[in-house]
Structure formats: C-alpha cells, structure tokens
Amino acid sequence: MEALTRIARAGIRVAELTAAEEKANSAAQMAGLAYGLAAIGPGVGIGIIFGKAIESMARQPESAGMVRTTMFLGVAFTEALALIGFVAFILLKFA
Amino acid sequence: MRVLVTTQQGQLLEVRVNADDAAGTEATATESETASAPNPIAPEGKELIWGAGSFLVFLVLMRVYLFPKLKKGMDARYTSIREDFEQADATRQAAQSDVAKYEAALADVRAEAAGRIDAARQTVDAERNAKIAETNSKIAAKRAAADAELAAARAKVRDQVAEAVSTVTARTTQLAVGKSPDGSVVREAVQQVMQSGAR
Amino acid sequence: MISTQLAQMASARVNSILVQATEGESTRGFHFPPINTLLRWKDITPGINKVVLISIAAALIGTALFLIAANRDHKTAPKGARNLAEIAVEFIEKNIIMETMGRSGLGWTPFLLTMFIFIYICNVPGIIPFIQMPATARMGIPAFMALLVWVVYNATGIKNQGPIGYFKNVLFPPGVPKALYILVTPIEFISTLVVRPFSLAVRLFANMLAGHLLLVIFALLSEALIQAETQRIFLIPIGVLPFGVLMFLTAFEILVAFLQAYIFTTLTAVYLGMATHPEH
Structure with a gap:
C-alpha cells in the first residue's frame, strides 16, 4: 500500500515537474552552446602559445626552461577563459 | 522509461514506467537537482573550514618548525660539501705545486747531466783528434x-844502368866507327834516351 | 535530464500508464547520474565528509613527510622521504621562485612549498583507486587558497610600497599616458583585485572538476557497454575503447594534478613578485 502511494506521488511529481523541466532543458541546451563558444578562443590561443613556445625552444634550446615557465603561465591565463565557460555551463545547467 | 524520483522522505526511488512507445530511452531526475539542491559550484561550509584549517595548521608547522629544520640540514650539507670541494681544491693545488717543484728539480739534474756528458764528449773528441793527427804525422x-x-835507390840504379849503357855505347861506336867518341857526349845522349824512354 | 518530449509524454499519460517499481538497478543503457551525487559526499560523522578527510589527510601527509625528512641524518646523501622533501624544496626554489621573483623571493619558500604540497595532495586522490575524488574539485579549498593569496599579496604590496604607493602603482601604472587612465584604471582595478583571485580559484577548481567528470563519463560509458544486456557481442568489444580512453585520461590527470598545483604556486609567486617590486 505504501509503495503504491509512493508510486502515485512519484507520477504526480513527474507531471508537476514538466514546466520546470522544460526550462531546465532549454537552459541545458544554452549551457552546451555557452561552453562550446567559450572553448573556441582559448583553443586557438593555447595552440598558438604552444606552437610559438616550441618554435622558440627549437631555436634557442638554452632558454628552454624560461620559455617553458612563461608558456605555462600563458596557458594558465588563456585556459582560464575556457574554464570560466565551463563554470558558466555548470551554472546554467544545474543552478 | 525509467524515472528516478525523490519521495517525500527524501529517499531516492527508482520507478520504471512502461509506456507503449518507450523505446528504451532513459531519463533520470531528482527533485533536489532542480529546486533545492545546493549549487555544485558553491563552496560548502564544512569543506571550506576544514580545508582552511588543515592548510593553515600545515603552513604554521612548516613555517615554524619543519621547513627551517630541513633547510638548515640542507644548508649544512651543502656548506660541508662546498668545504670538502674547497679542501680538495687546496690539496690538488698543493700536489700540483709539489709536482712542479719535483719537475723543476728533475730538469736541473737533467741539464747538469747533459752538460757533463757534453764536456766529456768534447775532451774525448779532442784527445782522439790529437792522437789521429800524431799518428798521421x-x-x-x-x-x-x-x-x-x-x-x-832508383837514381843509383839508373846511374849504374846509364854508366853501363854509355860504356857499351862507347864501345860499340868505337867498334863501328873506329873512333872513340867523347865520353861526356855519349853520357848525355844516353841520359836523353833514357829520359824519353822513361816518359 | 528528462527531455522535453519525454516529460510531456509522462505528464500526458501519467494517469493511464502502468507504473511498476523495479527490483534493483538496471544496467541497461547509459545514464549520467545527477552531478551532485558525483560531487557531494555524505557526512561520515557530522561535519566531516570525504573531501574534508582528504584535506586533513593532505595536511597530515605533508607534515609527516617533512617531519620524517627533517629528522633524518642530514650529512649523508638524502634518500627516501628526505630526498622527496628536498626535491620539492629545490623545485620550489629553482623552478618557481628563481624564475619569477628572483633571489629576493626565497623567503617565500615555506609558504609556496606548503601551498604546492597541499594542493598537489588534494588533487591526486582524483586518480587513486577507491578514493577517486580530488578535494579541489569542490570550491571550498580553491576559494580559500585564492582568498589567502589575495590577502597575502595585497598585504605584501602595502607593506613594501606603503598603502598609497601600492594602490597608486596598481591603479595608475606608471608609463601610461594620463588620458588613458580613464580606461586603464578600471581595468587594472578589476584585473588585479577581482579577476586574479577569481581566476586563480576557478582555474584550479574547474580543471579538477572537469577531469573528475571526464573520468566519470568514461568509466560509466565503459561500464554500460561492457555490462550491456542486449547485443553483447557488439557492445562488449566496443566497450574496450572508452576503457582505453579512461586509462589514458587517468594518466593525463596525473599530469594535470601536478600542473595545476604548479600553476597555482607559480601564479602566486608572480603576484607576490609584482607586489614586492613594481616594474611596470
């Protein structure tokens, strides 16, 4: 009997959720779009940073250590944009 | 179709809903997810406080006790290693100066020996040359x-031969001509013939 | 994660369909669990959950490592715990401080060392079997660390340049034409005082969270494929692929755990260096 009540309640809840779910659904789609857009720029940027770093390391292997540190710093700054996009994705999707 | 729902007691309950066109699509949802759930990004109080507390305790321990002790040990070892290196350098330099001194002494001795050998050779040469000259003379x-x-001896023999020849020549001439030629002329002619014959 | 269509269907038919409670978990199909079940952990005892335990363990492991290391004989060549600790110290000194702050920053070694070790040990449980939760994938620790860094570098700047000098250097960087200050000052204010701690926290948190979610996705995918109930002949061999990706990502997460600790520490060093010697 208790199980039946629970199941019935669950069904009602599913019905009630619909409007909210619809909103959440569109938010989820927007979230995916937001993250996809946020990943474009930093993707290109990180590619450029690594490419240039490899170039300069190949040209002057003696300065490789300094280049590597600076490269990681640059990657960290660029990557932050993509990560903010990722956080926006989670905020849109779950908040 | 399967739906995850939350009951009033807050338990998760899974129900399977048999719809006619439910083509194996799955869906899960919890009420907590959309409505009252804390944001997955929001920091949770207890995690923040405990994380902060443990980090600060760790930081204080490191700053006050652990790191200085470790660093002191490292510095002491590096200093001792550096001192060892310096000592080794000093020893090596001392050894090198000893070697240089020894080599200088060796060079002196060698030069002296070479000088002596030269002198001896010169005297020996001089003596030999003197002896050779003496013997040659x-x-x-x-x-x-x-x-x-x-x-x-040759002149004597030649005189005797010339005497004999001139005697014979005088005799022969006397026999042939009948007149005795002048002895000095004969002797001179014989001399001339012998001279040209010797030539 | 109910699709709109599905929800509408469910609401329309909720009275007519047969509702049947299932016995136990069905392994058929791939379904991503709600994100909070992946991130929020139940309290083991009141106020203490897995993430709290990991952060306490990180402090304890770090303390134990340096306690053992500091009490070893320091005259002979280091090995074991002492070697590890000395490698960490020299890494911080040579690769982080000397590259960013120079010799004058060596006084920050204990702070940065503690920060590096703590963040690293908080990151690494993400790939340790049966723990598999980076403590930094929750916002608490990154937020606190970033806030601490913010307080420390601002305090350093104020101490080294005086409150007026520091804020003058930050807000009105020398060498900029006067007219441009209308543009530069708000940008500098936001970037130095708001964006820096925010991006510091978000970078660490989001990297670890993204890694954690990636591992979850591929683990669930390989599980769903390998334990498929229908068409096993096709699905089980295909399941090897996400499993291979899972292995690769686990190896990649080792690198990320180190790299994020390194970047957090390096950026802290850069900010401290800027606060100590204003160059621009």
Whole structure:
C-alpha cells in the first residue's frame, strides 16, 4: 500500500515537474552552446602559445626552461577563459 | 522509461514506467537537482573550514618548525660539501705545486747531466783528434823516408844502368866507327834516351 | 535530464500508464547520474565528509613527510622521504621562485612549498583507486587558497610600497599616458583585485572538476557497454575503447594534478613578485 502511494506521488511529481523541466532543458541546451563558444578562443590561443613556445625552444634550446615557465603561465591565463565557460555551463545547467 | 524520483522522505526511488512507445530511452531526475539542491559550484561550509584549517595548521608547522629544520640540514650539507670541494681544491693545488717543484728539480739534474756528458764528449773528441793527427804525422814521416830511400835507390840504379849503357855505347861506336867518341857526349845522349824512354 | 518530449509524454499519460517499481538497478543503457551525487559526499560523522578527510589527510601527509625528512641524518646523501622533501624544496626554489621573483623571493619558500604540497595532495586522490575524488574539485579549498593569496599579496604590496604607493602603482601604472587612465584604471582595478583571485580559484577548481567528470563519463560509458544486456557481442568489444580512453585520461590527470598545483604556486609567486617590486 505504501509503495503504491509512493508510486502515485512519484507520477504526480513527474507531471508537476514538466514546466520546470522544460526550462531546465532549454537552459541545458544554452549551457552546451555557452561552453562550446567559450572553448573556441582559448583553443586557438593555447595552440598558438604552444606552437610559438616550441618554435622558440627549437631555436634557442638554452632558454628552454624560461620559455617553458612563461608558456605555462600563458596557458594558465588563456585556459582560464575556457574554464570560466565551463563554470558558466555548470551554472546554467544545474543552478 | 525509467524515472528516478525523490519521495517525500527524501529517499531516492527508482520507478520504471512502461509506456507503449518507450523505446528504451532513459531519463533520470531528482527533485533536489532542480529546486533545492545546493549549487555544485558553491563552496560548502564544512569543506571550506576544514580545508582552511588543515592548510593553515600545515603552513604554521612548516613555517615554524619543519621547513627551517630541513633547510638548515640542507644548508649544512651543502656548506660541508662546498668545504670538502674547497679542501680538495687546496690539496690538488698543493700536489700540483709539489709536482712542479719535483719537475723543476728533475730538469736541473737533467741539464747538469747533459752538460757533463757534453764536456766529456768534447775532451774525448779532442784527445782522439790529437792522437789521429800524431799518428798521421808519424805515418807521413815514415812514408816520406821510404819514398826518399826509394828515389835514391832508383837514381843509383839508373846511374849504374846509364854508366853501363854509355860504356857499351862507347864501345860499340868505337867498334863501328873506329873512333872513340867523347865520353861526356855519349853520357848525355844516353841520359836523353833514357829520359824519353822513361816518359 | 528528462527531455522535453519525454516529460510531456509522462505528464500526458501519467494517469493511464502502468507504473511498476523495479527490483534493483538496471544496467541497461547509459545514464549520467545527477552531478551532485558525483560531487557531494555524505557526512561520515557530522561535519566531516570525504573531501574534508582528504584535506586533513593532505595536511597530515605533508607534515609527516617533512617531519620524517627533517629528522633524518642530514650529512649523508638524502634518500627516501628526505630526498622527496628536498626535491620539492629545490623545485620550489629553482623552478618557481628563481624564475619569477628572483633571489629576493626565497623567503617565500615555506609558504609556496606548503601551498604546492597541499594542493598537489588534494588533487591526486582524483586518480587513486577507491578514493577517486580530488578535494579541489569542490570550491571550498580553491576559494580559500585564492582568498589567502589575495590577502597575502595585497598585504605584501602595502607593506613594501606603503598603502598609497601600492594602490597608486596598481591603479595608475606608471608609463601610461594620463588620458588613458580613464580606461586603464578600471581595468587594472578589476584585473588585479577581482579577476586574479577569481581566476586563480576557478582555474584550479574547474580543471579538477572537469577531469573528475571526464573520468566519470568514461568509466560509466565503459561500464554500460561492457555490462550491456542486449547485443553483447557488439557492445562488449566496443566497450574496450572508452576503457582505453579512461586509462589514458587517468594518466593525463596525473599530469594535470601536478600542473595545476604548479600553476597555482607559480601564479602566486608572480603576484607576490609584482607586489614586492613594481616594474611596470
């Protein structure tokens, strides 16, 4: 009997959720779009940073250590944009 | 179709809903997810406080006790290693100066030995040259004496031959002509013939 | 994660369909669990959950490592715990401080060392079997660390340049034409005082969270494929692929755990260096 009540309640809840779910659904789609857009720029940027770093390391292997540190710093700054996009994705999707 | 729902008691309950066109699509949802759930990004109080507390305790321990002790040990070892290196350098330099000194002494001795050998060689050479010269002069004297003896003997023989020839010639001429030629003319002619014959 | 269509269908038919409670978990199909079940952990005892335990363990492991290391004989060549600790110290000194702050920053070694070790040990449980939760994938620790860094570098700047000098250097960087200050000052204010701690926290948190979610996705995918109930002949061999990706990502997460600790520490060093010697 208790199980039946629970199941019935669950069904009602599913019905009630619909409007909210619809909103959440569109938010989820927007979230995916937001993250996809946020990943474009930093993707290109990180590619450029690594490419240039490899170039300069190949040209002057003696300065490789300094280049590597600076490269990681640059990657960290660029990557932050993509990560903010990722956080926006989670905020849109779950908040 | 399967739906995850939350009951009033807050438990998760899974129900399977048999719809006619439910083509195995799955869906899950919890009420907590959309409505009252804390944001997955929001920091949770207890995690923040405990994380902060443990980090700060760790930081204080490191700053006050652990790191200085470790660093002191590292510095001490590096200093001792550096001192060892310096000592080794000093020892090596001392050894190198000893080697240089020894080599200088060796060079002196070698030069002296070479000088002595040269001197000895020069005296020996001089003595030998003197002896050779002496012997040569002796030999030359003996040879000159022998040559003179030989020449004297040859002249004597030649005189005797010339005497004999001129006697024979005078005799022959006397027999042929009947007149005795002048002895000096004959002797001169014989001399001339012998001279040209010797030539 | 109910699709709109599905929800509408469910609401329309909720009265007519047969509702049947299932016995136990069905392994058929791939379904991503709600994100909070992946991130929020139940309290083991009141106020203490897995993430709290990991952060306490990180402090304890770090303390134990340096306690053992500091009490070893320091005259002989280091090995074991002492070697590890000395490698960490020299890494911080040579690769982080000397590259960013120079010799004058060596006084920050204990702070940065503690920060590096703590963040690293908080990151690494993400790939340790049966723990598999980076403590930094929750916002608490990154937020606190970033806030601490913010307080420390601002305090350093104020101490080194005086409150007026520091804020003058930050807000009105020398060498900029006067007219441009209308543009530069708000940008500098936001970037130095708001964006820096925010991006510091978000970078660490989001990297670890993204890694954690990636591992979850591929683990669930390989599980769903390998334990498929229908068409096993096709699905089980295909399941090897996400499993291979899972292995690769686990190896990649080792690198990320180190790299994020390194970047957090390096950026802290850069900010401290800027606060100590204003160059621009």
